[in-house]
Amino acid sequence: MTVNNSRISISLAVLVSCLLVPVVLPVQEASAQEKTTEETWKVNLKNADIREFVTQVSVITGKSFVVDPRIKGNVTVISSTSMDKDTIYELFLSVLRVHGYAAVPSGNITKIVQQVLAKQSGNPRDFLRPAQSEELVTAVIPVRNSASEDLVKILRPLIPQYGHVAGISSPNVLIISDHAGNIARLTEIVNRIDIADNQTVEIIGLKDAWVEDMVGLLQELAPEQIGKGAKGPNRVTIVASERTNSMVIKGQKVTVERVAQLISQLDVPANRSGTTKVIRLAHSDAVEMAEILRNTIVDDEDSNSNKVKISIQPDEAINALVIRAAPSAMLEIMDIIDSLDVRRMQVLIEAAIVEVTADFSRQLGSELFIADVSGSNLPLGLTAPSGTLAQILKNLALGSAVSPDGVATSPLLNIDAGTSPLLAGGRLSADKTSFAAIIRALSTNGDVNLLSTPSITTMDNEEAKIVVGQNVPFRTGSTTSGSNGASNPFTTIQREDVGLTLEVTPNIHDGNLVQLKVHQEVSEVDPGSLSVIGAEGSADLITNIRTIDTTILVDDQEVIIIGGLIRDKETSNNSKVPILGSVPGLGFLFRSTSTTTQKQNLLVFLRPTVLDSRAAITSATQRKFNSVYEVEIEGRDPANVMSDLFNGNIP
Structure with a gap:
């Protein structure tokens, strides 16, 4: 059926119940000869009942709708362009979104509900079926390289109030409920952020330098890249291990390689040929401890003149050890001293x-x-x-x-x-x-x-x-x-x-x-x-x-x-x-x-x-005095002489 535009306008004005009037656009003679039969529609509405609008869209698109009883109101649509079925449905979804409603697909049926309830009614998106951009869907987006909980903090401001986003650590996915168009945009953002981390970890053992001194020197050289306040893609994390005198470095591969090269240049024998320490012993004898260390620590027989020779000398006057050795050997010596210099029990x-x-x-x-x-x-x-x-x-x-x-x-x-x-x-x-x-x-x-x-x-x-x-x-x-x-x-x-x-x-x-x-x-x-x-x-x-x-x-x-x-x-x-x-x-x-x-x-x-312990020694001494010295003082009970002995009041 072919009608002109003026007739359409009159029909809409007279028949309020007819919200949409099918129009077969005029075509040129060449097109007519090709027998083109595709139908198009023009939509112009003014304060039309939204339920009638849903009915007309159902007739045009052939879709089945279930309308929430709370769906009410009038809609106004002004358009001068002819639209096919798919475009009419996109227009329909946009009108619903403007009025606070959403169309939620559920199998062969589409439910028309309020947007605030849509995220609880949406079905997971079928990625094999193209979705309308205004269609409310729920998508599950896998995250491969980042933590899903971290991405939630970034995406939440981009989700409307009626939408929903959540991260699950296992199996590390994002769940988003929103319109299909916005989900597509968020998916693209996730793909750009969720890239493989090319950071590497390297352990570097130091031979001549102290690890704490090396870390402090590196932090002074590049405080913006190394240290707690370091930021940016070139930041490097360094952890010192005093027990092994080594460093654990994490960062971009290129940056880690540059830091490792700098460390190798700094980790050289010092001009003063070693480190000297004076260690006071609390419980052991300095002479005996020195003999044990000399028999235990074997000096490396290296012809390199820069190599520090181990020297351990006891000082009997203050019961201390004077030790001169390379940092690696010094750590081993200090560990042995800590294990041996303990209080011995008595009998x-x-x-x-x-x-x-x-x-x-x-x-x-x-x-x-x-x-x-x-x-x-x-x-x-x-x-x-x-x-x-x-x-x-x-x-x-x-x-x-x-x-x-x-x-x-x-x-x-x-x-x-x-x-x-x-x-x-x-x-x-x-x-x-x-x-x-x-x-x-x-x-x-x-x-x-x-x-x-x-x-x-x-x-x-x-x-x-x-x-x-x-x-x-x-x-x-x-x-x-x-x-x-x-x-x-x-x-x-x-x-x-x-x-x-x-x-x-x-x-x-x-x-x-x-x-x-x-x-x-x-x-x-x-x-x-x-x-x-x-x-x-x-x-x-x-x-x-x-x-x-x-x-x-x-x-x-x-x-x-x-x-x-x-x-x-x-x-x-x-x-x-x-x-x-x-x-x-x-x-x-x-x-x-x-x-x-x-x-x-x-x-x-x-x-x-x-x-x-000291308490055991005191108890034994007290018992010894109790068994030997008892005196009678001014008619009172027998008293222990020990307290008077130390107070200078022995009768």
Whole structure:
């Protein structure tokens, strides 16, 4: 059907309900002869109902629309150009967008909704089907080289209020809801931004320069490219690794190569031929540390005269090391010093060395007893013991022999010197006061000779030695003539310690388990040798020696007993009747002489205490004073002398 323009205008004016009038544009005769049948339309609307507009577009385009009930209003369209179906639909989408509405495709149906709700109704875009520029769609855009969350910050200002953009880190994509035309524009922006990062990372190890000095020098040379405030495409990130004296550089490949070349030119031996440091030692000996370092650090035998030779010299006056070495060797030396220069633990070793008589020794062998109610220590044996010490050991195991302040509260105060208490063998429970209680019990027994109760503190793995006795001269040779035949008699002697010697070397293991290497020696001059006079008029002394050499493992503060060395002791007893026994000639009738031989057994009680802190040392010292010094001050409770000792108030 062919109508003219004037007829169209009249039809639109008379029939308000006809919003669109199809027009077949006039064509030239040549075109008519070609039988062109394509239809076009002109659209001119004034305050037309938008729903009628949707209806006419549906008739022209053949699309099916579902209109939201909230879609209302009038539209005005002025156009003097003929349009085909696709152009009419683009015009329709533009009119909807101007009035705050949007067309959302959903399969074969298009929904007409408000723009604020369109992003919740849109379907993912089918990129195989061309979309109208004003069509509201949801697109998923993959991001390959950048972080999607970073791109969201850039794209959000470009999205209208009714649109939506979000980034998902996995699988690193962007989700955008907007009109197809704007999505196409945003996609192009993303493609321009999301380009491959051509930055590279390189690790450069320094041989002669300090890494911190090198980083500072580079930052001064190019502060706009290197450092925290560096910006721009040529910026370089440098991280220093002091442990390996190396640098980690990240940036554009060309820039990194230039920086690496500059570093290689700067990393050369210094004119002063090395670096010298003075390191004060806190716990180790400077001489010993220097010897360890010299044996550990091997100097590079390089003929290059610029190479720094390692020099380590100790200064005993201030206990310090003077070290001169290249930076790489200096780092290794400092690591070794930090690992070795640590505070060493100490061990307090308390001992009781006793001699027991034969009767007492037999009881020890037959009535071995150790009480253990906690189950932490293993008894060596159990019989039916009797006597004062048996009760003491029982009370010690029950924790009632002494009070917390070290004052005896049970049989320790009532030991009868005339009894023969049982002596325990093996290990005793770790109790801070039981050791002093045992010594006190032994010292009051007539059948026990308490030779010594030494205690000494030594470093871990250092030998401690205690000698109690006399330095006795022993003849080693003699002569009666000199070199020229003249008479010049003389005797050579050598002095040796005779008495009690205790040598202990502790070694602390994990869990405060202490290994003790013990050497115990008790020696005395044989009285019989004093009566034998040699041809030279002097006596050749003979010594009786009893020695114990052993290595044992003991827990911290645990008591252990070693011994079993038996000797015969002869004792001469003279008895006489008073006055009559001293009468000359007849006195022998009123006096008698007897010799008694008695077997004695040597036993050693040992208790190590690990001192791994200042508090442990103070506690051990306090306990030692509590067990030895107690005084009564003005009728008050027994007080510890230790505090008065340091305050200068000893009574």
